[in-house]
């Protein structure tokens with residue numbers, strides 16, 4: 001399944017140096033390739049974990065429950081999880097598990113749109129911070145092995161759209177807040193209605 005969406009910045013956001021390196025490395029060979037950006041996938045993963053914690057409670061994520069990843073769990077720890085591997089690892093991948101792939105299709109534009117802003121922390125600064133304020137076009141491709149992946153991703157996107165989960169540096173200062181716009185109208189409706197989304201995900205997971 002292919003999920004397409006745009007993250008529309010409400011506040012400026014930072015990208016990690018490795019995100020930008022991946023652009024230049026791949027850019028030399030094939031300028032039109034979509035780009036893999038690890039910090040965005042990390043934000044989504046964190047957002048889905050937050051969603052499970054908030055709406056489902058204990059036992060849905062290895063990291064949240066044990067501060068370890070699924071392949072590192074002992075037999076006893078595995079049994080504590082509601083499903084093993086957990087829906088987070090199945091969706092976002094982990095050693096030996098592929099998970100969904102995430103690409104930014106307009107990273108060139110986003111990086112070209114970087115600008116220095118002058119920012120003053122309380123009692124310190126001003127500092128120049130390199131940020132972008134361009135919308136991020138994202139394509140996520142999930143295979144059909146784990147059919148709940150799109151719902152796990154939507155659960156995370158809900159908390160990104162609410163501004164609770166943010167991207168990059170200076171999150172606590174309000175940087176990296178996005179509104180989420182799904183290309184598919186049905187997915188947008190699900191994203192906006194957390195009660196229905198929770199029920200659909202429970203049905204899908206069989207819990």
Ligand SMILES: [Zn+2]
Nearest residue numbers: 062070086089
């Ligand atoms: Zn896991």
